[in-house]
Amino acid sequence: TAVKDGDEWVINGHKIMTSNGRVADFLVVMCRTEDDDSGNANLKMTQIIVPTDSPGLERIRSVPIWGHTGGDHMEIKYKDVRVPLENALGARGSGHQAAQDRLGAGRVYHCMNTIGQMWRAFDIMVKYSTQREVHGGKLETKQFIQGFIADSYIDIQAARLMTIHCAEVMDKGGNSRVDISAIKIFVPEAGSRVVDRAIQMHGWRGVSSDLPLAGMFQGFRTLRLADGPDEVHRILIAKQILKRYHDGLSWDFGV
Amino acid sequence: TAVKDGDEWVINGHKIMTSNGRVADFLVVMCRTEDDDSGNANLKMTQIIVPTDSPGLERIRSVPIWGHTGGDHMEIKYKDVRVPLENALGARGSGHQAAQDRLGAGRVYHCMNTIGQMWRAFDIMVKYSTQREVHGGKLETKQFIQGFIADSYIDIQAARLMTIHCAEVMDKGGNSRVDISAIKIFVPEAGSRVVDRAIQMHGWRGVSSDLPLAGMFQGFRTLRLADGPDEVHRILIAKQILKRYHDGLSWDFGV
Amino acid sequence: TAVKDGDEWVINGHKIMTSNGRVADFLVVMCRTEDDDSGNANLKMTQIIVPTDSPGLERIRSVPIWGHTGGDHMEIKYKDVRVPLENALGARGSGHQAAQDRLGAGRVYHCMNTIGQMWRAFDIMVKYSTQREVHGGKLETKQFIQGFIADSYIDIQAARLMTIHCAEVMDKGGNSRVDISAIKIFVPEAGSRVVDRAIQMHGWRGVSSDLPLAGMFQGFRTLRLADGPDEVHRILIAKQILKRYHDGLSWDFGV
Amino acid sequence: TAVKDGDEWVINGHKIMTSNGRVADFLVVMCRTEDDDSGNANLKMTQIIVPTDSPGLERIRSVPIWGHTGGDHMEIKYKDVRVPLENALGARGSGHQAAQDRLGAGRVYHCMNTIGQMWRAFDIMVKYSTQREVHGGKLETKQFIQGFIADSYIDIQAARLMTIHCAEVMDKGGNSRVDISAIKIFVPEAGSRVVDRAIQMHGWRGVSSDLPLAGMFQGFRTLRLADGPDEVHRILIAKQILKRYHDGLSWDFGV
Numbered sequence A, B, C, D: 001t002a003v004k005d006g007d008e009w010v011i012n013g014h015k016i017m018t019s020n021g022r023v024a025d026f027l028v029v030m031c032r033t034e035d036d037d038s039g040n041a042n043l044k045m046t047q048i049i050v051p052t053d054s055p056g057l058e059r060i061r062s063v064p065i066w067g068h069t070g071g072d073h074m075e076i077k078y079k080d081v082r083v084p085l086e087n088a089l090g091a092r093g094s095g096h097q098a099a100q101d102r103l104g105a106g107r108v109y110h111c112m113n114t115i116g117q118m119w120r121a122f123d124i125m126v127k128y129s130t131q132r133e134v135h136g137g138k139l140e141t142k143q144f145i146q147g148f149i150a151d152s153y154i155d156i157q158a159a160r161l162m163t164i165h166c167a168e169v170m171d172k173g174g175n176s177r178v179d180i181s182a183i184k185i186f187v188p189e190a191g192s193r194v195v196d197r198a199i200q201m202h203g204w205r206g207v208s209s210d211l212p213l214a215g216m217f218q219g220f221r222t223l224r225l226a227d228g229p230d231e232v233h234r235i236l237i238a239k240q241i242l243k244r245y246h247d248g249l250s251w252d253f254g255v
């Protein structure tokens, strides 16, 4: 929470995952600024810029993710941290909406990034299948491996087309909420499948640091719960669609 | 096989699945016309038009599919059936290629048709979820059902975009073989998932003839093995992709 | 509902799915006999024997399932149907519990039956793989087919062992509710996977009536929603397990 | 390879993954000792004990797995390493069979270990669901979460029963090869599904080191390719089953 005191905000709180929280010079903190209990909770949040050298801001630890210590996902405590009123971004109560707007584009960006990595995993996998000799011939001659390649093609192509479609809807100013949630669910899952096959095909190499695959595997898994977990996005999609039916309309996939 | 005898083809053979074989006035029969053993087997087939009232053509039975007797998938025997030489379609040996060309477009058509049915199943499912009251409320308020709706949205959107993409590649005269095989695999599978959820949500109604869902379920299942089974299309995709890598290139999803 | 009138029950209602309703001489009808709104709804049901030639009992239609007309799943209307009081099975209000008891054993029986059919499908599939020659050799030499066989082995073995385990728990008088729901979900799904692979491997034969596979496929699909749909059984399992944790205990898989 | 030179073996080779290779005082090295090209390759291997301080044995690096440097999976080079003849374990050419025998039991042990971890993940997951409050109530009241619990129950119960069954077959001296390969495939996959759900339910906590879940997730994934990858075990199962059919028998699941 942030409370106004004279011409300053006084911020108190505890946030566990703050990516880049160690190296950053300032943080954008989402604070509850309105404390009455009535009305829409989404209208009570304000984003406030907080310099990381502010007195009262304490970096507790770097939270180890996937067993990697020393990363830059910081647990941070705010104890009576004071910043000038003008550090608020936008109007009071606009914080939630601003975050959603930025997160929408952020999610598309994450998906694009994932597609690039899937493509790279695909390239590594197909190349290796033409080189590695196992019992009875090259990997590329084995149907299990051919299945890995074909299914990965389908996963990448579907992920790519859905992400482009979503970006086009956004560009045209259409309602892209369903499509954003759809790619937020589909693309990291498809990415997990592709990189899982690439790992499998490489044996021990797949999980070693001789290849970038193990890192992708962890990253895609994390994506399924960061930026809103799959479950929440499934609910969002259903609610948007149901809303149209309650309004006496139906869903048009062709738009 | 068809053997030239004077100005006639003499056709002998036995073909079990001949769709529309009962009502049709003529059939297009794929015959082996060249009998030397050398060379490419694909160059030895010719398509020949055979009137169904030709002497020697015997309709053995209508093959029951999904337990439905009396359908129009005929088992047909050809015993010394004679037709004029000019009944051959195109040049001798062109039959295989002609069939592949027609099947490519046919597969895209089947996928479009499947997407239309998925969409209809989706519409039925969402509507019903807003009406049916079960223990504890309307179906639409249950997360399992919301998950059905969201996952079906994703399946339909992916199927739709991949099919449009494939048709665009064909239109531009590009190499669409990988994309045709990809939708031939993906779309009936996605369709099966969507209609499976729609059936589940309707309880006994889902498998009854009060709704079109049971028929879709059977049709989509059949599609996974007709027009080339999934396994063969997986192999085709892999081989096309591997060919590029053997040529020292890589795969470009962006084309 | 059934209302007591002198020494008779007067039954009114409309039930759509009544298996064997055409050939049966009498039906066991689950009636609401207690009409006060208080208390546990499960204690308000009584099972009553109704001869099918009772005046007021009307067979409306045989509901077509999977497109098969003329089957014996009857839609039946009850209009002021009168039967003697002694036709009630057991005490008033005992109907729900009696049905649950019988359904538990019935579900295990359905699973055993499903396992027998899976086994038969497996046998048909393995045999065919040793006989059918496709492009490049016998089906049994293809990895896709070997994968079908291996995965089907696993599905059948898991289904078999879980069903035996459940029956053992019942025999010993243990709490088998979680295990009954678990096999009610798992076994028809595993059966669907096995028979799906058997169908695929047989091409058009798989969906034709030359083999029993198409019928199994429909039957297993129906099982996923009859006798309590999967969703309801998932909820039941979770609630039973959560109850133990709320009681300060944990779950012991070893019992 | 190991070549006999007087009363010593002279070993040359390069092995990348040697677990415990850093701390071990001696290694058991599988060497090709028979160099004629004829006959069964499996009869040409011998296991030889090699002290890690032997001259010519060079530890090249610890191979980083899942991004963790400093682990004990060593890449080791053998250059003219000499050990006495009596360091051979068993008869010449018995190495492959000895390894298979030991690996069989080792695989069952890995599965038991995996089941213990799945159970722990299940316990953590159910407990957390009774504590964590999200939008609209406790996690335990959400159907998605109830589905996670129910499906995890099924996965653990199936994995447990199959592993016990396999151990019983081994105990009775039966042919357990199919069952060993079956659990080698099924149990790590089931474990991956269970821990994946546990991670998802915990949000960022799931992938952090505050819980043991991230480590399990990596370990189960590794198991799918170590000790023989899934693909090889699928082939082994199919071949064992097909052998019976070629011998005119069929498969009996009941033994």
Ligand SMILES: Cc1cc2nc3c(=O)[nH]c(=O)nc-3n(C[C@H](O)[C@H](O)[C@H](O)COP(=O)(O)OP(=O)(O)OC[C@H]3O[C@@H](n4cnc5c(N)ncnc54)[C@H](O)[C@@H]3O)c2cc1C
Pocket: A132, A134, A135, A136, A139, A142, A144, A145, A200, A201, A202, A203, A204, A205, A207, D017, D018, D019, D020, D065, D073, D222, D225, D226, D227, D228, D229, D230, D231, D232
């Ligand atoms: C953490 C870790 C520790 C290990 N410790 C040890 C150790 O202590 N000692 C030791 O000896 N080894 C060890 N290994 C090695 C391990 O046993 C091998 O990685 C594993 O058996 C697979 O062999 P490979 O990596 O050479 O893969 P390959 O044999 O090259 O196979 C690669 C992939 O190709 C595919 N494939 C292989 N054969 C076929 C086929 N016939 N048809 C279709 N597809 C096929 C599979 O997907 C497979 O995963 C370790 C591995 C790991 C990851």
Ligand SMILES: Cc1cc2nc3c(=O)[nH]c(=O)nc-3n(C[C@H](O)[C@H](O)[C@H](O)COP(=O)(O)OP(=O)(O)OC[C@H]3O[C@@H](n4cnc5c(N)ncnc54)[C@H](O)[C@@H]3O)c2cc1C
Pocket: B132, B134, B135, B136, B139, B142, B144, B145, B200, B201, B202, B203, B204, B205, B207, C017, C018, C019, C020, C065, C073, C222, C225, C226, C227, C228, C229, C231, C232
């Ligand atoms: C071939 C066949 C024969 C049958 N024979 C008989 C018979 O002889 N006697 C008899 O009494 N019945 C019979 N039935 C009926 C059968 O028992 C019911 O179809 C089944 O129990 C489901 O009930 P419902 O169809 O009313 O579905 P509903 O209760 O309307 O449920 C529909 C769907 O909604 C979902 N759902 C339900 N509850 C929830 C929830 N709480 N949360 C989330 N989702 C939920 C599920 O997906 C469910 O499938 C038969 C059915 C079939 C198909």
Ligand SMILES: Cc1cc2nc3c(=O)[nH]c(=O)nc-3n(C[C@H](O)[C@H](O)[C@H](O)COP(=O)(O)OP(=O)(O)OC[C@H]3O[C@@H](n4cnc5c(N)ncnc54)[C@H](O)[C@@H]3O)c2cc1C
Pocket: B017, B018, B019, B020, B065, B073, B222, B225, B226, B227, B228, B229, B230, B231, B232, C132, C134, C135, C136, C139, C142, C144, C145, C200, C201, C202, C203, C204, C205, C207
């Ligand atoms: C309803 C229906 C209507 C039809 N109508 C017609 C029609 O009008 N005209 C017509 O010509 N045909 C028709 N067909 C036939 C259809 O095209 C074939 O069933 C289909 O192409 C598969 O061929 P098959 O049945 O001979 O299977 P097979 O070639 O015997 O293959 C059987 C299975 O083996 C597996 N398999 C095959 N090859 C491989 C491989 N290389 N590696 C691994 N696995 C493999 C696949 O799982 C495949 O499904 C129809 C089929 C159906 C079901």
Ligand SMILES: Cc1cc2nc3c(=O)[nH]c(=O)nc-3n(C[C@H](O)[C@H](O)[C@H](O)COP(=O)(O)OP(=O)(O)OC[C@H]3O[C@@H](n4cnc5c(N)ncnc54)[C@H](O)[C@@H]3O)c2cc1C
Pocket: A017, A018, A019, A020, A065, A073, A222, A225, A226, A227, A228, A229, A230, A231, A232, D132, D134, D135, D136, D139, D142, D144, D145, D200, D201, D202, D203, D204, D205, D207
């Ligand atoms: C590597 C990493 C970096 C991060 N960096 C940042 C950062 O820089 N800034 C920041 O603000 N956050 C950051 N996060 C936090 C991230 O946004 C949250 O982890 C994520 O949004 C989920 O929130 P939570 O962990 O509190 O999970 P919870 O909200 O507690 O949810 C836990 C789980 O419960 C289930 N669940 C939740 N709601 C429902 C529902 N209604 N119905 C059914 N199931 C439900 C889902 O499975 C969910 O995963 C980071 C996370 C990670 C892993």
